[in-house]
Amino acid sequence: MTRRPVTSVDVARLAGVSQSAVSRAFSPEASISPAMRARVLEAAATLNYRPSRIPAIMLSGRSLMIGVIVGGLSNPFYASALEQVAVSLQASGFQVLLVHVDDALTLDAALNQLASYRVDAVITALAIGTRDTAEALSALNIPAICFNSRFVGRNISTITSNNRQSGAMAAKIMRECGVRFPVWLAGPARNAASRERRHGFFDALTDHALIDHALIDHALTSDTPSPHPILELQGNDTYESGFNAMRDLLDRNFRPDGLFCSNDLMACGAMDALRDHGGLACPKDVIVIGYDNIPQGAWHAYDLTTFDQRTEKLVDAAMDILNDAFRPGAKALSRKIVVAAALVVRRSTAKAPPQVR
Amino acid sequence: MTRRPVTSVDVARLAGVSQSAVSRAFSPEASISPAMRARVLEAAATLNYRPSRIPAIMLSGRSLMIGVIVGGLSNPFYASALEQVAVSLQASGFQVLLVHVDDALTLDAALNQLASYRVDAVITALAIGTRDTAEALSALNIPAICFNSRFVGRNISTITSNNRQSGAMAAKIMRECGVRFPVWLAGPARNAASRERRHGFFDALTDHALIDHALIDHALTSDTPSPHPILELQGNDTYESGFNAMRDLLDRNFRPDGLFCSNDLMACGAMDALRDHGGLACPKDVIVIGYDNIPQGAWHAYDLTTFDQRTEKLVDAAMDILNDAFRPGAKALSRKIVVAAALVVRRSTAKAPPQVR
Numbered sequence: 211m212t213r214r215p216v217t218s219v220d221v222a223r224l225a226g227v228s229q230s231a232v233s234r235a236f237s238p239e240a241s242i243s244p245a246m247r248a249r250v251l252e253a254a255a256t257l258n259y260r261p262s263r264i265p266a267i268m269l270s271g272r273s274l275m276i277g278v279i280v281g282g283l284s285n286p287f288y289a290s291a292l293e294q295v296a297v298s299l300q301a302s303g304f305q306v307l308l309v310h311v312d313d314a315l316t317l318d319a320a321l322n323q324l325a326s327y328r329v330d331a332v333i334t335a336l337a338i339g340t341r342d343t344a345e346a347l348s349a350l351n352i353p354a355i356c357f358n359s360r361f362v363g364r365n366i367s368t369i370t371s372n373n374r375q376s377g378a379m380a381a382k383i384m385r386e387c388g389v390r391f392p393v394w395l396a397g398p399a400r401n402a403a404s405r406e407r408r409h410g411f412f413d414a415l416t417d418h419a420l421i422d423h424a425l426i427d428h429a430l431t432s433d434t435p436s437p438h439p440i441l442e443l444q445g446n447d448t449y450e451s452g453f454n455a456m457r458d459l460l461d462r463n464f465r466p467d468g469l470f471c472s473n474d475l476m477a478c479g480a481m482d483a484l485r486d487h488g489g490l491a492c493p494k495d496v497i498v499i500g501y502d503n504i505p506q507g508a509w510h511a512y513d514l515t516t517f518d519q520r521t522e523k524l525v526d527a528a529m530d531i532l533n534d535a536f537r538p539g540a541k542a543l544s545r546k547i548v549v550a551a552a553l554v555v556r557r558s559t560a561k562a563p564p565q566v567r
Numbered sequence: 568m569t570r571r572p573v574t575s576v577d578v579a580r581l582a583g584v585s586q587s588a589v590s591r592a593f594s595p596e597a598s599i600s601p602a603m604r605a606r607v608l609e610a611a612a613t614l615n616y617r618p619s620r621i622p623a624i625m626l627s628g629r630s631l632m633i634g635v636i637v638g639g640l641s642n643p644f645y646a647s648a649l650e651q652v653a654v655s656l657q658a659s660g661f662q663v664l665l666v667h668v669d670d671a672l673t674l675d676a677a678l679n680q681l682a683s684y685r686v687d688a689v690i691t692a693l694a695i696g697t698r699d700t701a702e703a704l705s706a707l708n709i710p711a712i713c714f715n716s717r718f719v720g721r722n723i724s725t726i727t728s729n730n731r732q733s734g735a736m737a738a739k740i741m742r743e744c745g746v747r748f749p750v751w752l753a754g755p756a757r758n759a760a761s762r763e764r765r766h767g768f769f770d771a772l773t774d775h776a777l778i779d780h781a782l783i784d785h786a787l788t789s790d791t792p793s794p795h796p797i798l799e800l801q802g803n804d805t806y807e808s809g810f811n812a813m814r815d816l817l818d819r820n821f822r823p824d825g826l827f828c829s830n831d832l833m834a835c836g837a838m839d840a841l842r843d844h845g846g847l848a849c850p851k852d853v854i855v856i857g858y859d860n861i862p863q864g865a866w867h868a869y870d871l872t873t874f875d876q877r878t879e880k881l882v883d884a885a886m887d888i889l890n891d892a893f894r895p896g897a898k899a900l901s902r903k904i905v906v907a908a909a910l911v912v913r914r915s916t917a918k919a920p921p922q923v924r
Contacts, residue, residue: 260682289646325617
């Protein structure tokens, strides 16, 4: 037995018909007699023949494949988002051409690959980091959908969480819990969503005069030049970065009573440092808020209050954009869709009694 | 501006050459004058043209696409394995056609889709549950590689962890730690890897007479008919199932001093139940061993001793099979490869002093 897949030529030979008859037998709308179709289908079944989509792709230019670009599946949020995107695309009759890229620098190379397979659209969970990459995406001349990215352009639509409002909501919770030393644990500088969350959090804190610089100065050790670096910790969206940032803060004898983290992975790391390194109990000594609602945040060791990005809504929005973009005569789309996150309250903010300021 | 991608016809028109010249300009081995090639490449750059792979797929029957079948990306082990498979395939010039299936029942439908795109091979992280599915895979007439599956057949190769030996190793650790009430937390019955791990664990426990039925009988409450259901807990590979199984055991006043879990997710759940529900400290009161070495097992809240499946070795083995299968004149492969897991010792088994029996 040969290794090559069975082709329509093999089926035609066995059925004693032309190759074109095989092709017509597998096209519901084609003209072919019922007897002829039955003969072809019987031969196809015998040979385990499956019709190829490749000729149709060549004729129509439509592959029904969507390029999905991912990086960092070690963050359960992205793994779950990819799973939901794949399920939704498959349910709509699309296939997923998965492209893994380490960072935005290699995105350009990935785009060439995707274009050569004539994907119908591109969905990227990777933020577009530069104007050049955005232009390369636009130049593909197919719909592109970016999650949590700030670049919009011709053919490019973005779908983001309402990061700024969620940041303000986190500040409101700090206020209601009577937090005096709030700490913000940031994602990497290139992460636009993290910057937005910080913006909303800081604006709302300042509005409500929650930051008490005199108290912070008092709490600081002498080798710390200003309170600002304390209020703001830098992470890189990983568990380890959250653990290390909080451990370093505790080593400087600063004991925060409120922590807002740009994502749940860092929040889990920071909570472990608070407990193991600082001897601080959550929520009794410090309240913690994350972002993403990854499964681990619900684990009993963390029980983390967080913002659920509602991935199902993000994915629904992406499917709506695709449907509109593929309508006959549709123009290039450049939508900007914001999906409101849902606050998930768990034990990590259950400070009682609340001391409203 | 139209929405359709730029084609070789557009490039030929702008360059003032034939479509065949455009095609030759993009084939390194084709005969074309340097001047003509430069003219085509300039026009292609102007139009942002990217050559299509589709005609080559049609002519050669080779798509350079590999169908990768996944389910349950909420288990970080599978998310990480997918990431490593994607990276390796891309590095070898392949593209990943991702297919998400909920269970083996929908695998057959997925196979038809994959065949219609003329994928060159199939890699599945999903265990093949039935002989019928194995036969459907064989009938595709392309190489298929299955992780942790027990079915082998024509065109089907399997790559598994040395589950039985690892189970025996877990028993050895229990013995060295002086465990008297060992508990096995199983994955779902359809999980062949879980059955193998149990087999190795139980065989080695029996060999070393570690199970002390008299002591277990003594520890049981009266409404428990036999010690057997206690020694063996049933989970479904999720965190929640591990938590619930252990909580139910503790509710029956059974306090294990050693726990081997078929995967890390269940181990994390069981550890949270041991601490929060049973007030048992790990490793002082109970030692815990998992399987998979997911990132969460290394988190400070767990610090879990586990078996690392060495995904990079599993993936390397898959790439070797693909390379051999695609050699000219290669016969259908049916390999069975076993990769030895690496024991990762962490605090969850750091019982001191060890009481060797």
